[in-house]
Amino acid sequence: MFKESFFGKLIVISLFLVSCSDDDAVYKIGDKFTTVQSKIHFVDTITVSASTVLLDSFPTSGYNKIFVGYNMDEQLGNSYAESYVEFTHKGSLPELDSTVTFDSIVLYLRQSGAYSGDTNIIKTIAIHRVLEEITPRELNNTLNNSDNFLTSAEPYAELSFEQWPRSLEENFCRLPDSLGLNWFQMIVDKDSIIVSDDNFKEYFQGLAIKPITKDISWSATFYGVDELADNKIVDELQIRLYFRRKNEMENEFFAFVPSEKSKIFTHYKIDHTGSILDGIENTTQILSGNTNNLMFVQAGGRVGFRIDVPLINNLNELHPNMSIMSARLIIKPSKGTYEKASKLPTLHAYWIDSNNEITELLTDVTGQFAITSELNADDFYDENTYYSFNVLNYILYKMDRAIYSNESLFFSLSAQDNATTFNRVVLEDQSFSKSLELQLYYVVY
Amino acid sequence: MKQIKYFFYILIFLISSSAVFAQNNTISPYSKLGLGDFETMGFGWNTALGGSGIALRTSITLNNLNPAAISALDSTSVIFEVGVHGDYTHLKTMNQSGGKKNANLSYMALGLGITSKWGMSFGLVPYSNVGYTFETLSPISGTIGNYRTKYEGSGGLSKFFFTNAYNVTKDISLGVNFSFLFGPKNDIEYYGLPNTNYYEITQQLSTKYRGFVFDFGYQQTLHLNNNNKLTFGLTINAPGKLQYKSTLFVSQRYSESGSIDTLKYDPGLYRSTVYPVNYGGGLAYNYNTVLTLSADYSLQNWSELVISDDFSDMSNNQTLAVGVEFIPKRLSHRSPITYRSGLNYQSGSFVIDGQHIDRLAFTAGLGFKLRTMRINVYGAYSTRGTTNNQLIQEDLFRVGLNVSFYETWLQRRRYR
Numbered sequence: 001m002f003k004e005s006f007f008g009k010l011i012v013i014s015l016f017l018v019s020c021s022d023d024d025a026v027y028k029i030g031d032k033f034t035t036v037q038s039k040i041h042f043v044d045t046i047t048v049s050a051s052t053v054l055l056d057s058f059p060t061s062g063y064n065k066i067f068v069g070y071n072m073d074e075q076l077g078n079s080y081a082e083s084y085v086e087f088t089h090k091g092s093l094p095e096l097d098s099t100v101t102f103d104s105i106v107l108y109l110r111q112s113g114a115y116s117g118d119t120n121i122i123k124t125i126a127i128h129r130v131l132e133e134i135t136p137r138e139l140n141n142t143l144n145n146s147d148n149f150l151t152s153a154e155p156y157a158e159l160s161f162e163q164w165p166r167s168l169e170e171n172f173c174r175l176p177d178s179l180g181l182n183w184f185q186m187i188v189d190k191d192s193i194i195v196s197d198d199n200f201k202e203y204f205q206g207l208a209i210k211p212i213t214k215d216i217s218w219s220a221t222f223y224g225v226d227e228l229a230d231n232k233i234v235d236e237l238q239i240r241l242y243f244r245r246k247n248e249m250e251n252e253f254f255a256f257v258p259s260e261k262s263k264i265f266t267h268y269k270i271d272h273t274g275s276i277l278d279g280i281e282n283t284t285q286i287l288s289g290n291t292n293n294l295m296f297v298q299a300g301g302r303v304g305f306r307i308d309v310p311l312i313n314n315l316n317e318l319h320p321n322m323s324i325m326s327a328r329l330i331i332k333p334s335k336g337t338y339e340k341a342s343k344l345p346t347l348h349a350y351w352i353d354s355n356n357e358i359t360e361l362l363t364d365v366t367g368q369f370a371i372t373s374e375l376n377a378d379d380f381y382d383e384n385t386y387y388s389f390n391v392l393n394y395i396l397y398k399m400d401r402a403i404y405s406n407e408s409l410f411f412s413l414s415a416q417d418n419a420t421t422f423n424r425v426v427l428e429d430q431s432f433s434k435s436l437e438l439q440l441y442y443v444v445y
Numbered sequence: 446m447k448q449i450k451y452f453f454y455i456l457i458f459l460i461s462s463s464a465v466f467a468q469n470n471t472i473s474p475y476s477k478l479g480l481g482d483f484e485t486m487g488f489g490w491n492t493a494l495g496g497s498g499i500a501l502r503t504s505i506t507l508n509n510l511n512p513a514a515i516s517a518l519d520s521t522s523v524i525f526e527v528g529v530h531g532d533y534t535h536l537k538t539m540n541q542s543g544g545k546k547n548a549n550l551s552y553m554a555l556g557l558g559i560t561s562k563w564g565m566s567f568g569l570v571p572y573s574n575v576g577y578t579f580e581t582l583s584p585i586s587g588t589i590g591n592y593r594t595k596y597e598g599s600g601g602l603s604k605f606f607f608t609n610a611y612n613v614t615k616d617i618s619l620g621v622n623f624s625f626l627f628g629p630k631n632d633i634e635y636y637g638l639p640n641t642n643y644y645e646i647t648q649q650l651s652t653k654y655r656g657f658v659f660d661f662g663y664q665q666t667l668h669l670n671n672n673n674k675l676t677f678g679l680t681i682n683a684p685g686k687l688q689y690k691s692t693l694f695v696s697q698r699y700s701e702s703g704s705i706d707t708l709k710y711d712p713g714l715y716r717s718t719v720y721p722v723n724y725g726g727g728l729a730y731n732y733n734t735v736l737t738l739s740a741d742y743s744l745q746n747w748s749e750l751v752i753s754d755d756f757s758d759m760s761n762n763q764t765l766a767v768g769v770e771f772i773p774k775r776l777s778h779r780s781p782i783t784y785r786s787g788l789n790y791q792s793g794s795f796v797i798d799g800q801h802i803d804r805l806a807f808t809a810g811l812g813f814k815l816r817t818m819r820i821n822v823y824g825a826y827s828t829r830g831t832t833n834n835q836l837i838q839e840d841l842f843r844v845g846l847n848v849s850f851y852e853t854w855l856q857r858r859r860y861r
Contacts, residue, residue, distance in 0.1 A: 025543045027536055030835025031583040032798035040636060189770035324707050326643035366703050390642045441638050443646045444696045
């Protein structure tokens, strides 16, 4: 007799048994197992030329930082930074009558913790009144590094202070009583100059904060408007008008605060005279061969460097069936030009056109992520410190269009670091061994 | 009614045969090489006997190692045979080891005794199996350092066969078998770099095979005396033709997340190569119905199979198989149990880095009758490869079961 049910069971059991695998380990075995030739190739001998470029002026407003300081740099020239702030009153004016007495007027500053120079040396800044409206020099533009405005010859006050690592130190700088009394009286009188925001800004056009200490390299950064720091809201920069009501034991104050972030900006002066960059002009490039085979990155002036791969078209001839898998640009900072490798600033990569104007950020091939430097910091031996950039997108683009395009890459500090630091980096070109390399991996299929 | 029943079998046969070959029948990295991992041990009965059977003849089960054997079927008998197996494969390299299980239908075949002289058989069996995942590190040309290649494969060739055998005399049988080979072999390679943010390259090579082979078999029995019988057998195939078409697809993907870009797509064209001539010879000794000894030697000339540049060159494989079957006498009202054992050695179709990938297998099994079904179970242990030279050693434990449904046709069933 045929047992149909048995046969059925057999089928069911066999299907049940099918593909019950357990161990998903991928076994690693020797490459002799397959006889194929190596399909992945590496080249790092491609000629890369580099030149230092000083870009046009760039925006220094909007970062909400009052950056001030002085930087002495024999190699790249001395830098000077001062900041300007426009004020408005915070909230509605208090009701003051003749029984209220004026006490004082004070500029309240809060250090952001970002600074350069020695902590234990006292630095001095001066507070000047701005005598022009703080507004961009050109229509539809933003305040930028080269902008500055007329200020009072004599400062309102000077402030000397110390800095501590990572501290959010508060500083109080007393301004002239004459200014305070004047404003106090206007509030009492409900003078239209102070009642109207616009009138006030026309009457009082702001403060300039300038460095006085110029015999050392240093910088300080103060907050502008309210900001979160260490999970706390930090008080903004304020001009505090202190007064006391009758029969009260404590002073009260009314605050004038920065009008907007775009009216807080830093003005830089860099004196390249006598430096290696003497004679550098906006948007012209100096080949690294003319600057001791070095390239430079410097804040404040938006100094950076451009790279070009003159024979990029030849890459297409490596093999008819090839495709670039990875492209990295490796650049070594010049040893001895920085204090600590791990404190080297991040560099950003931009597309730059033939007129040396930035067109856009360089992204990865997905277009989603902006390319910034990956720093390999060798603090201990300082033998293997280098910046690495993923330039795959650039290489693929140029391989397609090398003969039609004069676009290339420009590397500089981030926009914010350019506007609010004295960071600088000195890098080496291809005349140094293994200092500037384009490293390509490609597959031949 | 009977015809309907046969239709039913054929239907099941066809439906299931797609399932036979749908799964990866192996996890062996060696299945990347050549046409995949060959199924060489024959049907369940042959496997239990160490893969021997060139000189074996039986009327109760199917033997696919010699086309001439099928004429041993009784006149008007029908045997439908199906096999399943479960594998546990233990893989070992210098640094890694682990096991994987899988199970599958082994084969399906139908044998018909047309007349007392003429036997016929057809069926579908796996011819080779492909199923692997492994990684290698290869040197990057132009620098110090390695790139990683992950290999993944699937597929395998199937064989549809149609055999006819005829007893030209009482003791001499001639058989001819037509085989159609078909199936894909899919080889995927992923290339990865030792850094981050790059295009991972995937190369997919899908090769479709189709081809046909004619095999010829000869068996002759010498009756030494009443109890002792000696049979020898020969097999050889005519040079066959194997056609293949390789479709190449190379693509890239950025950081394992981006979209897939095609770098190259080549649908390929059918090309043709000669399927080599293989030989086999076997000797079997029977003592009454109690004892059977068999020994086979065969040579597969795989070095003559030339496919393409990427194809791993194969070398000739020699197989030595011996088996013993013992049927002890039992009480008359009980059906006897058959005990089997065997040994199989293959010199290997591949030489890697100077190392022959040979294989040794031990098998044991037993068979018994259950109503009209004949059930054979077997266990096999085989070991192949080495952990030397960064290769992989695999130990395979297989448990198999095959069931022969025995029936007669054109005759009314008698009451037993």
